[in-house]
Amino acid sequence: IAGITQAPTSQILAAGRRMTLRCTQDMRHNAMYWYRQDLGLGLRLIHYSNTAGTTGKGEVPDGYSVSRANTDDFPLTLASAVPSQTSVYFCASSPTGLQPQHFGDGTRLSIL
Amino acid sequence: GESVGLHLPTLSVQEGDNSIINCAYSNSASDYFIWYKQESGKGPQFIIDIRSNMDKRQGQRVTVLLNKTVKHLSLQIAATQPGDSAVYFCAERLRYNNNDMRFGAGTRLTVKP
Numbered sequence: 001i002a003g004i005t006q007a008p009t010s011q012i013l014a015a016g017r018r019m020t021l022r023c024t025q026d027m028r029h030n031a032m033y034w035y036r037q038d039l040g041l042g043l044r045l046i047h048y049s050n051t052a053g054t055t056g057k058g059e060v061p062d063g064y065s066v067s068r069a070n071t072d073d074f075p076l077t078l079a080s081a082v083p084s085q086t087s088v089y090f091c092a093s094s095p096t097g098l099q100p101q102h103f104g105d106g107t108r109l110s111i112l
Numbered sequence: 113g114e115s116v117g118l119h120l121p122t123l124s125v126q127e128g129d130n131s132i133i134n135c136a137y138s139n140s141a142s143d144y145f146i147w148y149k150q151e152s153g154k155g156p157q158f159i160i161d162i163r164s165n166m167d168k169r170q171g172q173r174v175t176v177l178l179n180k181t182v183k184h185l186s187l188q189i190a191a192t193q194p195g196d197s198a199v200y201f202c203a204e205r206l207r208y209n210n211n212d213m214r215f216g217a218g219t220r221l222t223v224k225p
Contacts, residue, residue, distance in 0.1 A: 004155075033211070042201060042215040043156070056211060090155050097210030100146055103155030 004104035006091050012110045013081050021076045021107050023091030031094045032074040036087040049074055050097055081111045122220045131189040133219045135202035142204035147187045150199045197223045
């Protein structure tokens with residue numbers, strides 16, 4: 001079934017550790033996004049990529065980095081995790097930035 | 113009702129009734145709006161969208177109404193079913209940035225059998 005695959009589904013991580021959340025889509029969408037979802041705040045954009053080879057900062061980019069080496073993959077890296085990064089992370093994609101986004105099922109990340 | 117960025121309200125309806133979920137947005141520069149449904153443990157799922165040059169759009173059992181004068185968006189679900197129980201949230205896109213979608217916190221809809 002076409003869609004977005006995120007891994008891992010959940011993770012408990014010690015503060016200070018490095019962590020990469022994986023996201024792969026098989027819909028050949030140009031645009032990809034990373035969001036975090038915290039209770040009462042809704043989804044907030046971390047980073048985005050309009051096409052392979054380009055990335056941009058969203059609303060809450062600090063402490064996160066991304067890369068877009070190809071169309072399908074858009075990994076999100078926490079260089080040195082902090083407890084405030086405890087959240088549910090969603091990856092999304094869309095054919096272009098002007099169309100609705102398709103979401104993965106998220107990674108639940110807890111930083112201790 | 114719901115405002116983008118505020119707390120999570122709840123709505124409880126009887127199976128078969130119509131549901132209306134509201135969303136107030138604050139940015140008059142927003143030109144595109146989307147409603148999403150999110151079930152527990154799942155990612156958001158696209159329901160319906162509307163552009164700012166329209167005031168109504170219908171889908172299968174769902175209708176979105178846009179009132180730009182008061183910056184209000186609503187989602188109407190006809191003949192609500194137990195499978196409609198989920199969190200619903202609206203998103204707005206700012207006209208000058210295609211990547212800047214702002215999401216509301218959502219409304220939890222519970223359908224009683």
